[in-house]
Amino acid sequence: MIKVEDLVKSYGQETILNNINCSFESNDAVVLLGPSGAGKSTLLRCLNGLIEATSGSIYIDGKKLPTDKKGIRLLRKNIGMIFQNFNLVKRLTVLDNVLCGRLSYNPTLPSFFKVYKKEDYELALYYLEKVGLVDKRNQRADNLSGGQMQRVAIARALVQRPTLLLADEPVASLDPKTSHAIMDLLMEVYEEEKLTMIITLHQIDLAPKYSKRILGLNSGNIVADYRSDQVKASDLYQLYENGQETGEDRVYKYEEQRHDR
Numbered sequence: 001m002i003k004v005e006d007l008v009k010s011y012g013q014e015t016i017l018n019n020i021n022c023s024f025e026s027n028d029a030v031v032l033l034g035p036s037g038a039g040k041s042t043l044l045r046c047l048n049g050l051i052e053a054t055s056g057s058i059y060i061d062g063k064k065l066p067t068d069k070k071g072i073r074l075l076r077k078n079i080g081m082i083f084q085n086f087n088l089v090k091r092l093t094v095l096d097n098v099l100c101g102r103l104s105y106n107p108t109l110p111s112f113f114k115v116y117k118k119e120d121y122e123l124a125l126y127y128l129e130k131v132g133l134v135d136k137r138n139q140r141a142d143n144l145s146g147g148q149m150q151r152v153a154i155a156r157a158l159v160q161r162p163t164l165l166l167a168d169e170p171v172a173s174l175d176p177k178t179s180h181a182i183m184d185l186l187m188e189v190y191e192e193e194k195l196t197m198i199i200t201l202h203q204i205d206l207a208p209k210y211s212k213r214i215l216g217l218n219s220g221n222i223v224a225d226y227r228s229d230q231v232k233a234s235d236l237y238q239l240y241e242n243g244q245e246t247g248e249d250r251v252y253k254y255e256e257q258r259h260d261r
Protein backbone atom coordinates (compact mmCIF):
# COMPACT_ATOMS: atom_id res chain seq x y z
CA MET A 1 0.00 0.00 0.00
CA ILE A 2 1.17 3.53 -0.80
CA LYS A 3 0.22 6.43 1.43
CA VAL A 4 0.84 10.03 0.45
CA GLU A 5 0.63 12.50 3.33
CA ASP A 6 0.57 16.29 3.03
CA LEU A 7 2.81 16.18 -0.04
CA VAL A 8 3.99 19.56 -1.29
CA LYS A 9 6.27 20.20 -4.24
CA SER A 10 7.33 23.71 -5.12
CA TYR A 11 9.75 25.16 -7.60
CA GLY A 12 10.77 28.55 -6.23
CA GLN A 13 7.58 30.50 -5.55
CA GLU A 14 5.44 28.13 -7.65
CA THR A 15 3.59 25.38 -5.82
CA ILE A 16 3.07 22.39 -8.11
CA LEU A 17 1.63 19.89 -5.63
CA ASN A 18 -0.46 21.51 -2.97
CA ASN A 19 -0.72 19.33 0.12
CA ILE A 20 -1.69 16.05 -1.57
CA ASN A 21 -3.24 13.32 0.57
CA CYS A 22 -4.20 10.00 -0.99
CA SER A 23 -3.47 6.30 -0.85
CA PHE A 24 -3.17 3.43 -3.30
CA GLU A 25 -4.04 -0.12 -2.28
CA SER A 26 -1.90 -3.04 -3.43
CA ASN A 27 -3.06 -4.29 -6.83
CA ASP A 28 -4.91 -1.03 -7.48
CA ALA A 29 -5.05 0.22 -11.07
CA VAL A 30 -5.34 4.00 -10.95
CA VAL A 31 -5.44 6.58 -13.70
CA LEU A 32 -4.49 10.18 -12.90
CA LEU A 33 -6.48 12.61 -15.05
CA GLY A 34 -6.44 16.38 -15.23
CA PRO A 35 -5.46 19.30 -17.40
CA SER A 36 -1.92 20.03 -18.50
CA GLY A 37 0.15 21.38 -15.63
CA ALA A 38 -2.16 19.85 -12.97
CA GLY A 39 0.82 18.04 -11.42
CA LYS A 40 0.17 14.45 -12.56
CA SER A 41 3.72 13.71 -13.72
CA THR A 42 5.16 15.50 -10.71
CA LEU A 43 3.16 13.26 -8.38
CA LEU A 44 4.22 10.15 -10.28
CA ARG A 45 7.88 11.21 -10.16
CA CYS A 46 7.69 11.91 -6.43
CA LEU A 47 6.46 8.32 -5.95
CA ASN A 48 9.62 6.79 -7.40
CA GLY A 49 12.03 9.32 -5.95
CA LEU A 50 12.86 10.96 -9.30
CA ILE A 51 11.77 14.23 -7.69
CA GLU A 52 12.25 15.07 -4.03
CA ALA A 53 9.16 16.58 -2.39
CA THR A 54 9.46 19.96 -0.69
CA SER A 55 7.55 18.64 2.32
CA GLY A 56 5.23 15.81 3.32
CA SER A 57 5.79 12.08 3.22
CA ILE A 58 5.25 9.01 1.09
CA TYR A 59 5.06 5.56 2.67
CA ILE A 60 5.34 2.39 0.62
CA ASP A 61 4.23 -0.68 2.56
CA GLY A 62 4.65 1.29 5.77
CA LYS A 63 8.20 2.41 5.01
CA LYS A 64 8.96 6.07 4.43
CA LEU A 65 10.36 6.84 1.00
CA PRO A 66 14.11 7.28 1.36
CA THR A 67 15.90 10.41 0.16
CA ASP A 68 19.50 9.13 0.13
CA LYS A 69 20.95 7.78 -3.14
CA LYS A 70 21.39 4.18 -1.95
CA GLY A 71 17.87 4.07 -0.50
CA ILE A 72 16.38 5.43 -3.73
CA ARG A 73 18.31 2.88 -5.82
CA LEU A 74 16.90 0.06 -3.68
CA LEU A 75 13.39 1.55 -3.87
CA ARG A 76 13.53 1.78 -7.67
CA LYS A 77 14.30 -1.92 -7.97
CA ASN A 78 10.65 -2.52 -7.14
CA ILE A 79 9.24 0.24 -9.31
CA GLY A 80 8.94 -0.07 -13.08
CA MET A 81 8.58 3.21 -14.95
CA ILE A 82 7.21 3.73 -18.46
CA PHE A 83 7.53 7.07 -20.25
CA GLN A 84 5.70 8.77 -23.11
CA ASN A 85 8.87 8.93 -25.21
CA PHE A 86 9.86 5.31 -24.37
CA ASN A 87 13.41 6.26 -23.15
CA LEU A 88 15.12 3.43 -25.02
CA VAL A 89 18.82 3.42 -25.88
CA LYS A 90 18.42 3.78 -29.62
CA ARG A 91 21.72 2.25 -30.73
CA LEU A 92 21.23 -0.88 -28.58
CA THR A 93 19.30 -3.94 -29.69
CA VAL A 94 15.83 -4.69 -28.43
CA LEU A 95 17.20 -7.46 -26.17
CA ASP A 96 19.94 -5.24 -24.71
CA ASN A 97 17.37 -2.54 -23.98
CA VAL A 98 15.23 -5.04 -22.08
CA LEU A 99 18.28 -6.34 -20.21
CA CYS A 100 18.89 -2.77 -18.98
CA GLY A 101 15.95 -3.48 -16.67
CA ARG A 102 18.21 -5.97 -14.83
CA LEU A 103 20.98 -3.42 -14.18
CA SER A 104 20.00 -2.83 -10.57
CA TYR A 105 20.35 -6.57 -9.87
CA ASN A 106 23.87 -6.87 -11.28
CA PRO A 107 27.32 -5.54 -10.44
CA THR A 108 28.23 -2.46 -12.49
CA LEU A 109 31.28 -3.78 -14.34
CA PRO A 110 29.80 -6.93 -15.94
CA SER A 111 26.67 -4.91 -16.86
CA PHE A 112 28.90 -2.30 -18.50
CA PHE A 113 30.33 -5.00 -20.74
CA LYS A 114 26.82 -6.37 -21.31
CA VAL A 115 27.58 -9.59 -19.44
CA TYR A 116 24.34 -10.71 -17.87
CA LYS A 117 23.41 -13.92 -16.06
CA LYS A 118 21.65 -16.73 -17.89
CA GLU A 119 18.51 -16.09 -15.78
CA ASP A 120 18.51 -12.46 -16.90
CA TYR A 121 18.52 -13.51 -20.57
CA GLU A 122 15.75 -16.03 -19.92
CA LEU A 123 13.65 -13.41 -18.18
CA ALA A 124 14.25 -10.84 -20.93
CA LEU A 125 13.23 -13.34 -23.62
CA TYR A 126 10.17 -14.36 -21.59
CA TYR A 127 8.94 -10.76 -21.44
CA LEU A 128 9.85 -10.08 -25.08
CA GLU A 129 7.65 -13.05 -25.96
CA LYS A 130 4.90 -11.61 -23.77
CA VAL A 131 4.99 -8.23 -25.54
CA GLY A 132 5.15 -9.97 -28.93
CA LEU A 133 8.64 -8.89 -29.96
CA VAL A 134 10.89 -11.88 -29.40
CA ASP A 135 11.50 -12.10 -33.16
CA LYS A 136 12.89 -8.57 -33.15
CA ARG A 137 15.32 -9.16 -30.29
CA ASN A 138 18.44 -8.50 -32.36
CA GLN A 139 17.09 -5.43 -34.13
CA ARG A 140 18.28 -1.96 -33.15
CA ALA A 141 15.71 -0.08 -31.06
CA ASP A 142 15.66 2.90 -33.43
CA ASN A 143 14.33 0.69 -36.23
CA LEU A 144 11.06 0.05 -34.39
CA SER A 145 7.68 1.77 -34.64
CA GLY A 146 6.42 3.83 -31.69
CA GLY A 147 4.09 1.04 -30.55
CA GLN A 148 6.92 -1.49 -30.72
CA MET A 149 9.23 0.84 -28.78
CA GLN A 150 6.64 1.13 -26.04
CA ARG A 151 6.35 -2.68 -25.95
CA VAL A 152 10.12 -2.89 -25.43
CA ALA A 153 9.85 -0.30 -22.66
CA ILE A 154 7.12 -2.38 -21.00
CA ALA A 155 9.28 -5.53 -21.23
CA ARG A 156 12.22 -3.57 -19.76
CA ALA A 157 10.05 -2.44 -16.83
CA LEU A 158 8.76 -5.99 -16.25
CA VAL A 159 12.18 -7.71 -16.16
CA GLN A 160 12.81 -5.68 -13.05
CA ARG A 161 10.04 -7.80 -11.47
CA PRO A 162 8.47 -4.67 -9.98
CA THR A 163 5.55 -4.60 -7.59
CA LEU A 164 4.62 -1.07 -8.64
CA LEU A 165 4.33 0.06 -12.26
CA LEU A 166 4.18 3.79 -13.00
CA ALA A 167 3.37 4.93 -16.52
CA ASP A 168 3.58 8.59 -17.51
CA GLU A 169 1.34 9.14 -20.55
CA PRO A 170 2.35 5.81 -22.09
CA VAL A 171 0.19 6.25 -25.19
CA ALA A 172 0.44 10.00 -25.75
CA SER A 173 2.45 9.65 -28.95
CA LEU A 174 0.65 6.62 -30.38
CA ASP A 175 -2.27 6.31 -32.80
CA PRO A 176 -5.68 5.23 -31.36
CA LYS A 177 -5.45 1.57 -32.41
CA THR A 178 -1.89 1.17 -31.09
CA SER A 179 -2.91 3.03 -27.90
CA HIS A 180 -5.64 0.46 -27.23
CA ALA A 181 -3.21 -2.39 -27.91
CA ILE A 182 -0.64 -0.95 -25.48
CA MET A 183 -3.28 -0.31 -22.80
CA ASP A 184 -4.61 -3.88 -23.29
CA LEU A 185 -1.07 -5.16 -22.80
CA LEU A 186 -0.60 -3.09 -19.64
CA MET A 187 -3.88 -4.43 -18.19
CA GLU A 188 -2.88 -7.99 -19.08
CA VAL A 189 0.47 -7.75 -17.29
CA TYR A 190 -1.12 -5.85 -14.41
CA GLU A 191 -3.47 -8.80 -13.84
CA GLU A 192 -0.91 -11.54 -14.42
CA GLU A 193 1.82 -10.00 -12.28
CA LYS A 194 -0.58 -8.66 -9.61
CA LEU A 195 1.01 -5.23 -9.89
CA THR A 196 -0.05 -1.95 -8.42
CA MET A 197 -0.35 0.35 -11.42
CA ILE A 198 -0.61 4.14 -11.61
CA ILE A 199 -0.92 5.75 -15.03
CA THR A 200 -1.24 9.35 -16.16
CA LEU A 201 -3.42 9.78 -19.23
CA HIS A 202 -5.13 12.51 -21.23
CA GLN A 203 -7.52 10.21 -23.08
CA ILE A 204 -10.77 10.42 -21.12
CA ASP A 205 -12.26 7.56 -23.15
CA LEU A 206 -9.44 5.19 -22.16
CA ALA A 207 -9.38 6.03 -18.46
CA PRO A 208 -12.40 4.05 -17.16
CA LYS A 209 -11.68 1.03 -19.36
CA TYR A 210 -8.09 0.69 -18.17
CA SER A 211 -8.38 1.34 -14.44
CA LYS A 212 -10.28 0.51 -11.30
CA ARG A 213 -10.07 4.03 -9.97
CA ILE A 214 -9.60 7.51 -11.39
CA LEU A 215 -8.05 10.37 -9.45
CA GLY A 216 -8.66 13.86 -10.80
CA LEU A 217 -5.98 16.52 -10.33
CA ASN A 218 -6.28 20.24 -10.85
CA SER A 219 -3.74 22.96 -9.99
CA GLY A 220 -1.76 20.64 -7.74
CA ASN A 221 -4.80 19.39 -5.82
CA ILE A 222 -6.69 16.12 -5.90
CA VAL A 223 -10.21 17.16 -6.79
CA ALA A 224 -11.93 13.85 -7.50
CA ASP A 225 -11.70 10.17 -6.68
CA TYR A 226 -13.99 7.93 -8.77
CA ARG A 227 -14.55 4.21 -9.10
CA SER A 228 -13.95 3.54 -12.79
CA ASP A 229 -16.97 1.24 -13.14
CA GLN A 230 -19.30 3.93 -11.76
CA VAL A 231 -17.94 7.18 -13.11
CA LYS A 232 -19.88 9.15 -15.73
CA ALA A 233 -18.09 10.52 -18.79
CA SER A 234 -19.46 13.99 -17.92
CA ASP A 235 -17.65 13.87 -14.53
CA LEU A 236 -14.40 13.16 -16.32
CA TYR A 237 -14.90 15.92 -18.89
CA GLN A 238 -15.58 18.29 -16.03
CA LEU A 239 -12.06 17.70 -14.73
CA TYR A 240 -10.87 19.58 -17.81
CA GLU A 241 -13.33 22.46 -17.51
CA ASN A 242 -13.29 25.48 -15.25
CA GLY A 243 -17.07 25.22 -14.68
CA GLN A 244 -18.94 26.95 -11.87
CA GLU A 245 -17.13 25.20 -9.06
CA THR A 246 -13.84 26.67 -8.01
CA GLY A 247 -10.82 24.43 -7.49
CA GLU A 248 -11.25 25.05 -3.76
CA ASP A 249 -14.85 23.75 -3.76
CA ARG A 250 -13.71 20.58 -5.49
CA VAL A 251 -10.83 20.03 -3.07
CA TYR A 252 -13.29 20.46 -0.22
CA LYS A 253 -15.66 17.86 -1.72
CA TYR A 254 -12.79 15.42 -2.22
CA GLU A 255 -11.63 15.85 1.38
CA GLU A 256 -15.21 15.22 2.58
CA GLN A 257 -15.45 12.04 0.48
CA ARG A 258 -12.10 10.87 1.85
CA HIS A 259 -13.10 11.34 5.47
CA ASP A 260 -16.50 9.65 4.94
CA ARG A 261 -14.83 6.43 3.76
Ligand SMILES: Nc1ncnc2c1ncn2[C@@H]1O[C@H](COP(=O)(O)OP(=O)(O)OP(=O)(O)O)[C@@H](O)[C@H]1O
Nearest residue numbers: 011016034035036037038039040041042043200202
Ligand atom coordinates in the same frame (compact mmCIF):
# COMPACT_ATOMS: atom_id res chain seq x y z
N1 LIG B 1 11.77 21.18 -13.05
C1 LIG B 1 10.77 22.06 -13.04
N2 LIG B 1 10.99 23.35 -12.73
C2 LIG B 1 9.97 24.25 -12.69
N3 LIG B 1 8.68 23.93 -12.95
C3 LIG B 1 8.41 22.68 -13.26
C4 LIG B 1 9.42 21.66 -13.33
N4 LIG B 1 8.84 20.48 -13.65
C5 LIG B 1 7.52 20.74 -13.79
N5 LIG B 1 7.27 22.04 -13.56
C6 LIG B 1 5.96 22.70 -13.63
O1 LIG B 1 5.07 21.96 -12.83
C7 LIG B 1 3.74 22.04 -13.36
C8 LIG B 1 3.14 20.64 -13.38
O2 LIG B 1 3.85 19.84 -14.31
P1 LIG B 1 3.47 18.32 -14.54
O3 LIG B 1 4.35 17.85 -15.65
O4 LIG B 1 3.49 17.59 -13.27
O5 LIG B 1 1.97 18.47 -15.05
P2 LIG B 1 1.05 17.39 -15.74
O6 LIG B 1 -0.26 17.42 -15.05
O7 LIG B 1 1.74 16.07 -15.81
O8 LIG B 1 0.93 18.04 -17.19
P3 LIG B 1 0.87 17.31 -18.63
O9 LIG B 1 -0.44 16.63 -18.69
O10 LIG B 1 0.95 18.46 -19.59
O11 LIG B 1 2.04 16.40 -18.73
C9 LIG B 1 3.87 22.70 -14.72
O12 LIG B 1 3.45 24.03 -14.62
C10 LIG B 1 5.34 22.63 -15.02
O13 LIG B 1 5.75 23.73 -15.79
